[in-house]
Amino acid sequence: VSVPPTPRQVGTRIPRVEDGRYLHGRGSYVGDLLRVPKTLDVCFVRSRFAHARIKRVTGPAGLDARLLWTAAQLGDLNGLSAVSSLPGYQNHVQPLIASEVVRYVGEIVAIALGESRHAAEDLAGQVLVDVEPLPAVITIAEAIATGAPLANDSIADNVFHRETIAAGDLDAARQRASVVLTERFETARCSGVPLEPRGALACWDEDRERLTIWTSTQVPHLLRSQLAVCLGLPERSIRVVAPDVGGGFGIKASLYPEDALISALAIRLRRPVRWLSDRREDLIATWFAREHTYEVEAYAASDGKLLGLRVVVAANVGAYAPVPWTAAMEATMAAAVLPGPYKLVNYRADVLSVCSNTTVLGPYRGVGRPGACFVMERVMDELAYGLGISPVEIRLRNMVRHDEFPYRNAAGLLYDSGSFKQALQTAADAIGLGDFRRRQAQARDQGRYLGVGFANYTEETAHGTPEWLKSGLPITLSYESADMSMDPIGEVTVRVGAHSQGQGHETTLAQVAGNALGIDAGKVRIVYGDTDSCPYGIGTFASRSAVATGAAINDAATLIREKLRRIAAEELEAAFEDLELIHEGFRVKGTHREITIRELAAIAYHRVDRLPEGERPGLHAVSYLEVEPSTGTFSNAAHAAIVEVDPDTGGVEILDYVVVEDCGKMINPTVVDGQIHGGTAQGIGMALLEEIAYAPDGQPLTTTLGEYLLPSSNDVPMIRTLHIETPSDTALGLKGVGESGTIAPPGAIGNAIADALRPLQARINRTPMKPSTVWEAIPRDVA
Amino acid sequence: VTEINLTVNGDETHRTVDDRVHLADFLRDELRLTGTHLGCEHGACGACNVLVDGKPIRSCLMLAAQADGTTVVTVEGLDEGNPDLAQTIREAFQTNHGLQCGFCTPGMLITTLDLIKRKGGPELDEQTVRNELSGNLCRCTGYVNIVAAVLDANRNHERSEFATALGRRAKRRRSVGD
Numbered sequence: 031v032s033v034p035p036t037p038r039q040v041g042t043r044i045p046r047v048e049d050g051r052y053l054h055g056r057g058s059y060v061g062d063l064l065r066v067p068k069t070l071d072v073c074f075v076r077s078r079f080a081h082a083r084i085k086r087v088t089g090p091a092g093l094d095a096r097l098l099w100t101a102a103q104l105g106d107l108n109g110l111s112a113v114s115s116l117p118g119y120q121n122h123v124q125p126l127i128a129s130e131v132v133r134y135v136g137e138i139v140a141i142a143l144g145e146s147r148h149a150a151e152d153l154a155g156q157v158l159v160d161v162e163p164l165p166a167v168i169t170i171a172e173a174i175a176t177g178a179p180l181a182n183d184s185i186a187d188n189v190f191h192r193e194t195i196a197a198g199d200l201d202a203a204r205q206r207a208s209v210v211l212t213e214r215f216e217t218a219r220c221s222g223v224p225l226e227p228r229g230a231l232a233c234w235d236e237d238r239e240r241l242t243i244w245t246s247t248q249v250p251h252l253l254r255s256q257l258a259v260c261l262g263l264p265e266r267s268i269r270v271v272a273p274d275v276g277g278g279f280g281i282k283a284s285l286y287p288e289d290a291l292i293s294a295l296a297i298r299l300r301r302p303v304r305w306l307s308d309r310r311e312d313l314i315a316t317w318f319a320r321e322h323t324y325e326v327e328a329y330a331a332s333d334g335k336l337l338g339l340r341v342v343v344a345a346n347v348g349a350y351a352p353v354p355w356t357a358a359m360e361a362t363m364a365a366a367v368l369p370g371p372y373k374l375v376n377y378r379a380d381v382l383s384v385c386s387n388t389t390v391l392g393p394y395r396g397v398g399r400p401g402a403c404f405v406m407e408r409v410m411d412e413l414a415y416g417l418g419i420s421p422v423e424i425r426l427r428n429m430v431r432h433d434e435f436p437y438r439n440a441a442g443l444l445y446d447s448g449s450f451k452q453a454l455q456t457a458a459d460a461i462g463l464g465d466f467r468r469r470q471a472q473a474r475d476q477g478r479y480l481g482v483g484f485a486n487y488t489e490e491t492a493h494g495t496p497e498w499l500k501s502g503l504p505i506t507l508s509y510e511s512a513d514m515s516m517d518p519i520g521e522v523t524v525r526v527g528a529h530s531q532g533q534g535h536e537t538t539l540a541q542v543a544g545n546a547l548g549i550d551a552g553k554v555r556i557v558y559g560d561t562d563s564c565p566y567g568i569g570t571f572a573s574r575s576a577v578a579t580g581a582a583i584n585d586a587a588t589l590i591r592e593k594l595r596r597i598a599a600e601e602l603e604a605a606f607e608d609l610e611l612i613h614e615g616f617r618v619k620g621t622h623r624e625i626t627i628r629e630l631a632a633i634a635y636h637r638v639d640r641l642p643e644g645e646r647p648g649l650h651a652v653s654y655l656e657v658e659p660s661t662g663t664f665s666n667a668a669h670a671a672i673v674e675v676d677p678d679t680g681g682v683e684i685l686d687y688v689v690v691e692d693c694g695k696m697i698n699p700t701v702v703d704g705q706i707h708g709g710t711a712q713g714i715g716m717a718l719l720e721e722i723a724y725a726p727d728g729q730p731l732t733t734t735l736g737e738y739l740l741p742s743s744n745d746v747p748m749i750r751t752l753h754i755e756t757p758s759d760t761a762l763g764l765k766g767v768g769e770s771g772t773i774a775p776p777g778a779i780g781n782a783i784a785d786a787l788r789p790l791q792a793r794i795n796r797t798p799m800k801p802s803t804v805w806e807a808i809p810r811d812v813a
Numbered sequence: 814v815t816e817i818n819l820t821v822n823g824d825e826t827h828r829t830v831d832d833r834v835h836l837a838d839f840l841r842d843e844l845r846l847t848g849t850h851l852g853c854e855h856g857a858c859g860a861c862n863v864l865v866d867g868k869p870i871r872s873c874l875m876l877a878a879q880a881d882g883t884t885v886v887t888v889e890g891l892d893e894g895n896p897d898l899a900q901t902i903r904e905a906f907q908t909n910h911g912l913q914c915g916f917c918t919p920g921m922l923i924t925t926l927d928l929i930k931r932k933g934g935p936e937l938d939e940q941t942v943r944n945e946l947s948g949n950l951c952r953c954t955g956y957v958n959i960v961a962a963v964l965d966a967n968r969n970h971e972r973s974e975f976a977t978a979l980g981r982r983a984k985r986r987r988s989v990g991d
Contacts, residue, residue, distance in 0.1 A: 225950065277952050279952070309858075532915070708954050742946075
């Protein structure tokens with residue numbers, strides 16, 4: 031009788047092993063670490079001007095010179111730079127600390143230190159920064175206007191990078207069109223706002239010439255490499271520890287100046303140096319995301335078939351490029367994914383990555399996709415309305431069909447698989463579309479405005495090597511690592527290069543290892559976040575850890591499992607191929623002759639005399655694996671929202687929200703649900719609430735959580751999540767899901783608002799769709 | 814500086830504090846109770862919620878000096894006086910996957926404990942839970958599983974209270990019978 035190798039490990043809703051410490055207040059985030067004696071706290075003195083020449087930085091009279099540092103005193107430090115290989119890309123270096131010119135409000139000008147955070151902040155408040163203001167450009171329109179002043183004199187024309195994607199024949203498409211839609215869309219700048227702000231503690235061990243930095247990052251090894259460059263130290267002299275991290279969302283996947291600066295101070299002062307950001311600083315000087323404009327012209331035939339689309343996409347990247355992502359990431363991503371799940375042959379995107387005197391735009395969950403999906407899905411609804419076709423029908427007529435995979439989109443992305451139509455139809459059924467139209471009509475008779483909206487996307491997850499090269503990145507972020515040891519009692523420790531900021535990897539990666547080894551996930555310990563004990567890895571971002579780290583773990587576990595099988599063959603005096611993996615052991619097929627993994631592990635360590643000829647002691651395997659397929663594996667989803675809009679106030683209430691997602695095989699469906707809920711909530715925030723605003727002179731206007739509005743428990747409904755599992759060709763059939771939820775809410779909610787307000791002819795074309803925006807979108811002469 | 818005497822998680826505590834030190838910093842830095850987290854330091858996020866004389870407050874907005882003479886309960890002392898309820902809440906958060914990065918969790922647990930003590934029972938509905946939780950921000954879960962966890966904790970607590978009451982009554986009957 032053949033027993034399948036413990037399939038319950040992958041695909042099971044087991045509770046998370048990490049929860050215990052968090053539920054007892056015993057998580058250990060950077061700010062919770064014991065403040066080592068002699069630690070100095072840091073408060074950064076930041077520019078109050080968007081663009082200015084620094085004339086002088088003065089501390090209070092009689093100040094101990096070791097407590098206030100400027101660029102001149104810090105001396106030689108290498109700045110941050112993401113050198114892109116894209117043609118025409120303008121490279122530059124971001125200084126860690128400004129020496130002559132500041133280019134955004136929040137740029138670091140000086141560093142104040144104190145025996146406590148209070149003391150450091152007091153000192154920072156007494157530092158005078160004398161500047162000569164320079165003309166600043168804040169918006170995309172200002173930056174690209176003829177004769178605009180330069181935001182950063184390394185970047186000619188205020189454009190880091192421009193490129194054109196062109197496929198097919200748009201003029202012919204236009205001629206055949208029954209309907210032409212011309213519209214301008216905008217998505218506001220957002221912030222990821224992990225609830226734990228950034229922070230770090232750096233210590234220098236003079237005797238061993240070693241730096242240890244505990245920091246809140248998603249990418250410990252990439253940070254180690256960057257610190258080595260900035261500080262001029264060998265990598266072996268640096269240890270990066272990312273302990274518990276209180277949310278990341280991509281915000282903590284960039285390499286920032288602060289880690290290198292406090293490390294430099296720890297070395298120069300021979301004292302531990304700590305920086306804990308507060309929320310105000312976070313809402314000024316942590317990298318933002320999302321600020322895009324889109325000029326669109328779309329063509330469709332009378333049957334709803336999408337004939338062509340032209341778009342000019344611009345992203346306001348700020349004063350510098352995020353590292354290692356480059357300034358081109360946001361806008362080029364938006365242009366590449368804009369066609370979404372639809373067959374679009376004739377496509378032209380002119381893409382601009384714009385430089386301005388604002389804080390840097392970096393990766394945030396979803397990157398360019400939420401904006402692109404908002405635009406494409408609004409376009410589909412307006413085309414449907416123009417042609418008198420239902421929004422669901424027009425989408426079904428244009429979606430890539432099941433039998434058309436692999437499908438190459440107009441921007442060159444190769445969709446490996448998906449369930450686009452099935453997801454949309456399931457979502458339409460789940461939201462009760464048929465009955466809703468009746469309810470909507472009834473509500474309108476009562477003067478109430480209800481609407482339904484759909485949004486669909488397909489998302490490249492776990493990008494492979496050629497995908498990163500194509501993006502022009504200086505490094506390939508296309509592999510992960512696992513270092514696995516089985517101990518003498520048959521239990522396992524896996525050290526990985528990835529991290530976890532709430533994704534639950536201590537549970538899900540243990541399930542993957544257990545699955546491959548035939549042991550319970552509870553007997554697997556996952557270790558991450560310490561460059562001294564973990565193999566070099568890339569980190570956790572871009573919906574990649576389940577696929578990339580999962581594959582590396584599966585590979586390492588397979589090496590150990592097969593060694594165990596060889597030992598079992600010797601012990602059971604059976605042929606290797608006659609042995610099958612059963613729960614926690616091997617059995618000779620068709621017999622009751624068995625041996626446990628525990629017994630085999632004991633032999634590997636304590637009775638090496640019984641090992642097969644030529645077999646080495648121990649059970650240890652290391653795997654570094656590039657992700658396959660190298661063109662990425664594509665998740666997809668359909669979101670459906672029902673909203674009620676009050677045309678007198680512009681207020682929007684979400685009455686129902688359905689997500690039908692497909693991330694391939696799920697390791698732990700409960701964790702997938704959680705990722706979808708959280709991502710969707712962030713998407714709802716982008717859709718309705720969140721906006722980093724600047725005054726015309728570049729002063730940030732949203733510097734508290736009373737001004738930058740995060741969704742609360744009253745803003746996010748009970749999101750109903752349904753799953754489709756279309757397996758991929760990756761190890762275990764997985765696809766990524768981390769970013770998934772964030773992508774579609776602006777599109778689904780935007781379409782629902784537009785649907786609700788059809789009788790009033792409201793023009794819904796920018797996020798956030800806050801009350802004032804919605805109110806202004808309604809032509810008042812109609813109302 | 815001010816001298817303060819307070820009870821923290823059942824322990825009598827006497828300290829001298831700088832007047833400007835907030836209760837949150839006092840708990841974290843002075844008493845090393847780092848379960849109380851600082852997410853915004855301006856009273857918006859609720860990660861620093863603790864119970865002061867039984868009421869949930871933002872410990873980032875209260876001065877340590879103001880806590881003189883009070884009884885403070887932090888997430889580390891959640892079981893203080895409410896062992897069954899605290900355990901029921903923790904189990905419900907784990908079972909319902911009501912936490913991800915764990916940073917907002919201490920504040921959520923404090924608010925939930927207070928909510929169930931004040932409004933727990935068969936009448937507690939989803940909207941009430943949402944209103945009560947609206948002062949605690951979470952960036953990971955979208956609140957879906959937190960709301961589910963609170964409702965679940967309420968049901969389980971009710972059930973165990975009911976069982977305890979039944980047990981008490983049965984015991985009384987037996988003693989009467991004796």
